[in-house]
Amino acid sequence: MASDLALNDEGRPQLGRNLTYGLLDNLGRAIVTGKFDHDPFPTEAELAKQHSVSRSVTREAVKMLTAKGLLSARPRQGTVVQPTTSWNLFDTDVLRWLLERQFSINLLRQFNQLRVAIEPEAAALAAQFCDEASLQRITDGLERMKAAEQGLDDTLDADIAFHVAILRASNNPFYVQLREVVSTALRTSIRFTNRIKGRTASVADHSAVRDAIVARNPDAARTAMRALIGDVLELIEEAEGVKAPI
Amino acid sequence: MASDLALNDEGRPQLGRNLTYGLLDNLGRAIVTGKFDHDPFPTEAELAKQHSVSRSVTREAVKMLTAKGLLSARPRQGTVVQPTTSWNLFDTDVLRWLLERQFSINLLRQFNQLRVAIEPEAAALAAQFCDEASLQRITDGLERMKAAEQGLDDTLDADIAFHVAILRASNNPFYVQLREVVSTALRTSIRFTNRIKGRTASVADHSAVRDAIVARNPDAARTAMRALIGDVLELIEEAEGVKAPI
DNA sequence: GCACGTACATTTATCTGATTAATTGGTCTT
DNA sequence: AAGACCAATTAATCAGATAAATGTACGTGC
Numbered sequence: 001m002a003s004d005l006a007l008n009d010e011g012r013p014q015l016g017r018n019l020t021y022g023l024l025d026n027l028g029r030a031i032v033t034g035k036f037d038h039d040p041f042p043t044e045a046e047l048a049k050q051h052s053v054s055r056s057v058t059r060e061a062v063k064m065l066t067a068k069g070l071l072s073a074r075p076r077q078g079t080v081v082q083p084t085t086s087w088n089l090f091d092t093d094v095l096r097w098l099l100e101r102q103f104s105i106n107l108l109r110q111f112n113q114l115r116v117a118i119e120p121e122a123a124a125l126a127a128q129f130c131d132e133a134s135l136q137r138i139t140d141g142l143e144r145m146k147a148a149e150q151g152l153d154d155t156l157d158a159d160i161a162f163h164v165a166i167l168r169a170s171n172n173p174f175y176v177q178l179r180e181v182v183s184t185a186l187r188t189s190i191r192f193t194n195r196i197k198g199r200t201a202s203v204a205d206h207s208a209v210r211d212a213i214v215a216r217n218p219d220a221a222r223t224a225m226r227a228l229i230g231d232v233l234e235l236i237e238e239a240e241g242v243k244a245p246i
Numbered sequence: 247m248a249s250d251l252a253l254n255d256e257g258r259p260q261l262g263r264n265l266t267y268g269l270l271d272n273l274g275r276a277i278v279t280g281k282f283d284h285d286p287f288p289t290e291a292e293l294a295k296q297h298s299v300s301r302s303v304t305r306e307a308v309k310m311l312t313a314k315g316l317l318s319a320r321p322r323q324g325t326v327v328q329p330t331t332s333w334n335l336f337d338t339d340v341l342r343w344l345l346e347r348q349f350s351i352n353l354l355r356q357f358n359q360l361r362v363a364i365e366p367e368a369a370a371l372a373a374q375f376c377d378e379a380s381l382q383r384i385t386d387g388l389e390r391m392k393a394a395e396q397g398l399d400d401t402l403d404a405d406i407a408f409h410v411a412i413l414r415a416s417n418n419p420f421y422v423q424l425r426e427v428v429s430t431a432l433r434t435s436i437r438f439t440n441r442i443k444g445r446t447a448s449v450a451d452h453s454a455v456r457d458a459i460v461a462r463n464p465d466a467a468r469t470a471m472r473a474l475i476g477d478v479l480e481l482i483e484e485a486e487g488v489k490a491p492i
Numbered sequence: 493g494c495a496c497g498t499a500c501a502t503t504t505a506t507c508t509g510a511t512t513a514a515t516t517g518g519t520c521t522t
Numbered sequence: 523a524a525g526a527c528c529a530a531t532t533a534a535t536c537a538g539a540t541a542a543a544t545g546t547a548c549g550t551g552c
Contacts, residue, residue: 018505018542020309043532054507056302059533063266063306067313067337075533076515089423090336091313113371114420121363174360177335264514264534289503300536305504321504322544 019053023061024093026051031070031081032097041071041079068094090177092184099188109236111185116229118178119166123209123225124218126169134169138210141165145203160186162206166225169213205231265299269307270339272297277316277327278343287317287325314340336423338430345434355482357431362475364424365412369455369471370464372415380415384456387411391449406432408452412471415459451477 027047030036042050047058062079065071069086073079087094098107126134141162147153163186164179205228212220273293276282288296293304308325311317315332319325333340344353372380387408393399409432410425451474458466 020505045532054505056305056506056508059302060306060309060505063309064313067310073533074515075513076517076531078532084419085422087423088334088337089420091334110418110420113367113418117363117367121359125359172356172359173330174335174356176331177333266534291503300534302535302537306534319504320544321542322502324503 019057020060020064023047023051023053023057024064027061027065028068028070028093028097029101031065032087032094033101036081041081043078070094090181092180095181096184096188099185103189105236105240108185108189109233109240112229112233112236115182116226116233118175119163119182119229120222120226122167122170122172122175122178123213123221125172125175126166127213127216127218127221129171130169130213131171134165134171135214137165138162138169138213142203142206142210145206149203156186156190166209166213265303266306266310269293269297269299269303270310273307273311274314274316274339274343275347277311278333278340279347282327287327289324316340336427338426341427342430342434345431349435351482351486354431354435355479355486358475358479358482361428362472362479364421365409365428365475366468366472368413368416368418368421368424369459369467371418371421372412373459373462373464373467375417376415376459377417380411380417381460383411384408384415384459388449388452388456391452395449402432402436412455412459 044055044058044062047062048055051058062071062073066073068091069082069088071079072082089095089098098104126138130138141158141164144153144158144161145155148155148158160183163182167175167179167182170176205224208224209221209228212218212224290301290304290308293308294301297304308317308319312319314337315328315334317325318328335341335344344350372384376384387404387410390399390404390407391401394401394404406429409428413421413425413428416422451470454470455467455474458464458470
C-alpha cells in the first residue's frame with residue numbers, strides 16, 4: 001500500500017558540521033541546563049554578537065530549537081524558553097542534551113518506565129508480524145551478546161543491537177522510530193548502567209525473548225521482555241533508594 | 247530536585263501565523279503526501295520563486311523540517327526528503343500532516359498499537375504516584391463524558407480530556423509529553439472513530455480505570471486501560487478486515 | 493586503459509544591511 | 523475608567539553578495 005510508511009534505514013548527519021548546527025548544539029545544551037531559567041533568552045542580535053555569527057545563523061538555529069519545542073519567538077516579546085512539557089523528548093537531540101547534562105538518575109528511571117511499556121509490546125508485535133530478515137537481525141544481536149560475554153564484541157553495542165532489532169521487527173513505524181531514542185539513551189547512560197550492573201546483560205533472559213518470537217507467541221514475548229526491562233528498572237530504583245514520588 | 251522536568255502546562259502558537267510557518271505547513275503536507283517521491287525536492291532558489299517568498303523564509307522553513315527529520319540539506323547535493331524512518335512521528339506537526347493526508351486506517355491502527363502500550367502503563371503509574379490535582383482532572387474528564395452522554399458536552403473533547411488527564415497523572419515527562427500526540431491523533435481521526443463506533447465511549451469502562459487509580463491499584467488500572475484501548479484496536483482491525491501483516 | 497589529481501559548476505551556508513510588520517506598553521482623550 | 527492612539531522594541535522579511543562544500547568532467551601522466 002502506497003500510503004504505508006516504509007521501514008528502511010538511513011544514517012543522519014552529525015551535529016557541528018557547520019556554524020548553524022554548532023550553535024544549535026550549544027544553545028540546546030544551554031537551555032536544558034537551565035542557563036536561561038532566570039536570565040532572559042538573548043535577542044537575535046545579541047546571540048549573533050555573543051557567538052560571532054551572522055543573524056541568519058542564529059535565526060536558523062533558533063528556528064530548529066523552536067521546531068523541537070524548546071523555544072518560541074514572537075516580535076516585541078522576544079525569544080523565550082518554553083516550559084519543559086513542550087520539549088519534544090522523543091527528539092534524539094533533546095534527549096541527548098538532557099542526558100548529557102548533569103546526569104540525572106531520575107530521568108533515567110523515567111525513561112525506563114517508558115521502555116517497560118514500549119518494548120514488551122514491540123516484542124509481542126514482533127512475535128505476530130516479523131519477517132525472516134527481522135528475525136535474523138534479532139538472532140544476530142543475540143549472537144553479538146554471546147560474543148561480548150567472551151570479550152569478542154562490545155557489550156553495549158550488542159545490547160543496543162538486540163533491542164533495536166526487536167523494535168524494527170514490530171513493523172510499526174512508531175516503535176521503529178523509538179530505536180533511535182532507545183539507542184541514544186542507552187549509549188548516553190552507559191557509565192551509570194555499567195556501574196549498577198557489574199555483570200554483562202544476561203544472555204539467557206534475552207534469548208527467552210527471541211525464542212518466544214520464533215515460536216510466534218506474543219504473550220510469552222511480552223512477558224519475557226517485560227521481565228528483562230523490569231529488572232533494569234528495579235536496579236535503578238534500588239540505586240535511587242526507593243525515592244518518594246515527585 | 248532542580249534537575250527534574252517540571253510538569254506544568256502551556257499552549258503553543260498555531261501554524262500559519264506568518265510566511266515561514268505557512269511554508270512549513272505547506273511543505274510538510276506536500277512531503278508526507280509523497281509529492282517529492284519522484285520529483286526531486288526544489289532548490290532553495292526554486293522554492294523561493296514558487297512560493298513568492300525570500301530565500302530567508304525558505305531556508306528557515308527547511309531548517310524546521312530538517313529538525314523534524316523530514317529533510318536533509320547539503321551543498322551541491324541539494325535538499326532531499328529523508329526516509330520515513332527518520333521522520334519524528336512524535337512531533338505533533340508531522341503526525342497531523344500524516345493523519346490529515348488521504349486518511350490511512352493502517353496508520354490509525356499502528357498508532358493505537360502504540361496507545362495500547364503507553365496508556366495502560368501510564369494508568370499504572372498514575373495509580374502509584376498521582377496527586378490530588380491530577381486525580382481531580384481525571385474525575386473531571388469522567389464527569390464530562392457523563393455529561394456528553396446526555397448531549398451536555400462534546401464527546402470527543404471529554405474523551406480526550408480523560409486520557410490526557412491520565413497521562414499527566416503519570417508524573418513521567420515522557421508520558422506527559424504524549425498527551426499532545428494522543429490529542430492530535432484522536433482529534434484528527436474523529437470522523438473515522440465516529441464511524442466505527444456509533445455509540446458514545448462507554449463511561450463504565452472509563453470509570454473502572456479511575457476507580458483503580460483511586461484505589462491505588464496499579465495492576466487493576468493497567469488492566470482496565472488495556473481493555474479500553476484493546477477494544478478500540480479490535481474495532482479498527484475489524485473494520486480493516488484482518489489485514490495481513492506489512 | 494587506468495589512477496589520480498585539477499578545474500569547474502552547482503547548491504547550500506554565511507554575511508551584511510535595510511525595510512516591514514507585529515506586539516506591547518504607555519499616553520492621551522473622553 | 524475605558525478606549526483610542528502613539529511609540530518603542532523585536533522578530534520577520536527582503537535583497538544581493540561572498541564563501542564553502544562537493545559531485546562531475548576533464549586532463550594528465552603512467
